[in-house]
Amino acid sequence: MASDTKVSLQNLPRILADDDAVKVAGIDVDGQLRGKLMAKSKFLKIAEDGFGFCSVIFGWDMHDRTYFRELAISNAENGYRDLIAVPDLNSFRRIPWENNVPFFLVTFYDSATHETLSACPRSLLKRMVEKLHKDGKGAMAGAEYEFFQFRAPEGKSAATFLQENPVNSLPSLTEGMFGYSITRPVVNQDYYYGIFDNCKKFNCGIEGWHTESGPGVFEAALEFGEITQMADKASLFKLVVKSLGTKYGITPCFMAKPREGLPGNSGHMHVSVIDKRNGDNLFIRSEPDPNPPYPDLKHLSDLGRHFLAGLLEGLPDIMPLLAPTVNSYKRLVENFWAPVTVSWGLEHRAASIRLIAPPTASPKATRFEVRVPGADTNPHFVLAAILALGWRGVEKKLEIAVPPLGKGEDVGGSSDKGQRLAKSLKEATEVFKRKDSIAREVFGDEFVEHYAGTREHEIRLWDEAVTDWEVRRYIETV
Incomplete structure (x- = not known):
């Protein structure tokens, strides 16, 4: 408890x-x-x-x-x-x-x-937060996770089942596309309510808990809080889900894209900057700007605009932290509600960064939702990256260089002026580790060298793997 x-x-x-x-x-x-x-x-x-x-x-x-x-x-x-x-x-x-x-x-x-160890996730985030503290500021955050769930035939774990059977034969917890269903959770009621109740007792409480579109997919929005505590709670949320799943013979799956042809698992993060003295949200603009650079920015403070500019400029350079696995990039493709470019917009749910602000939200709720990360990410690294890039924008007083996406404008479409994000872990890691990378500027060489090495290991394993798809396609035709 x-x-x-x-x-x-x-x-x-x-x-x-x-x-x-x-x-x-x-x-x-x-x-x-x-x-x-x-x-x-x-x-x-x-x-x-x-x-x-x-x-x-x-x-x-x-x-x-x-x-x-x-x-x-x-x-x-x-x-x-x-x-x-x-x-x-x-x-x-x-x-x-x-x-x-x-x-x-x-x-x-x-x-x-x-x-503190350069690669320790908790330490990395703390070092980024300390930069804000020196200026009398802090940060708040919230996390959302989507995840598939599978149930292997009785008597077998999912890992054992997959040693003997094709991946797509692993049964989903429930079938069909039933986002926000009130009745579907009743099928596995003890497990569903068990996660909610145990998260509260384990101090990683869930604010919203529902089915998402996809067979056996749930989504949890965790209760927002101070950013370092939020990262801990996000990590511990996964522990709760996996532990309860074990007790019920269910395998929760947080990989970014478990099923071909279906939406992937997102791990969206919400962030705002506050005044440490009184907790005031510093992204709020006291009076609407009568002449903003873009109408979407009418209610966003100057500090918030610089923070957004920092996110946009640095996003391509920190992609391995937001998409850390080979599979991550199967989610980041066009036409699946996933962002693929350096993009933003007021209440735009397909852009990389969704600005949540008046008039569609209350002023105190003003924040950025960073929609690039998948559920396969390390929350400490994701929040450290968001904070590092945003604060760099504040310190350098960067200006927003990319126009917002309008309602109805597609990410990656003709009206999207943003840079295409990396299409693979290999491409992302090469950008991340280059000598003039913004990642090196905000995190230091020691961390970048270590983390890039871990991703290069992942890439080599993938390069050497022979997949089921390859065998099925070429076994008798070439």
Whole structure:
């Protein structure tokens, strides 16, 4: 269950008085939680200074295969050294589906320098937020995730089933296209309400929860909040869904495009900048601009305009963070409600960036919805990228160089003046790692070199793979 108690080193023994064990987890570059269960006595000893955690989680991929090109953080030469994992006491919650065992997220530090690890997702986002804090500002965020769900025949896991059967034969949780259906969730009522209830107890509450268009597809809008907490909650939401799915024999699927010919899974992020002193939304314009550069900007503040300009200018350079897998780019294609260009517009649901502002929204709700990310993303990296690009625009007072898409204008159509975004992970990674990349400017070389190396590993695995499609197409015809 969630806890309203402020946890400190002083009251930690009292809070854990009735517990025997504690669960801890950190987040790797692919957004996976990596952790362990430890005895309470051990946890109390390491709560302040942290404990050794093998760096190999930054030296291998999502299937524990070490990277083809060894990277600086973790490699054979440095013996896959230990990092220091320090529990974040403010992340305390209890896992309701595991007998309320205490749970803490950790942040990774370099054991040699004791500085935050360049590739640690939580640290990267925190470094971006600190730039705003120095100027007396903060950021708020919200997350939306769509995901398919499958149920393998009784007695088999989805992974086992797929070893023996074609991918498309894996049964969906429900069939048909029934977005916003009130009756469909009743078919799997305990699972559906179980996710909603456990998310609330686990402090990653859902604001809206419904079926989406697609067989077995659900969508969750998480309760908005401070941006670093939102990133944590987005990661933990996936943990809830996958854990509950395991209990019910259901496999939730957050990959960007699980099914050919159907819409993919999005992971839209909503962001606004606030005054830290009073919480005021700094994207609000106090009075409508009588002569805005574009009518869509009439109610957006100057700071908001610079933020938008930064997003638009930097978007092509950070695509591997918003589309991190080979499969991500199967979602980012024309005619499937997915953005494919550097584009924006007031309440435009196909553009890369949707401006939500008056007159269609209340002033206090003014924000940007960044619609490029899929559900396969690492939320800490996505929010760090949005904040880094937007704040760069504010600092440099950038001007919006791309006109908005009007209602009814298609992304990628003749009226869309925006640059086409990368069509593959290989193309995106080459732009991301080039010497004059905006990614290097905002994140630094160390992070870019590491993350680019992880994506190059993914690309090589894909390049060497022989797919079912190839075999079916060429086995007897060439």
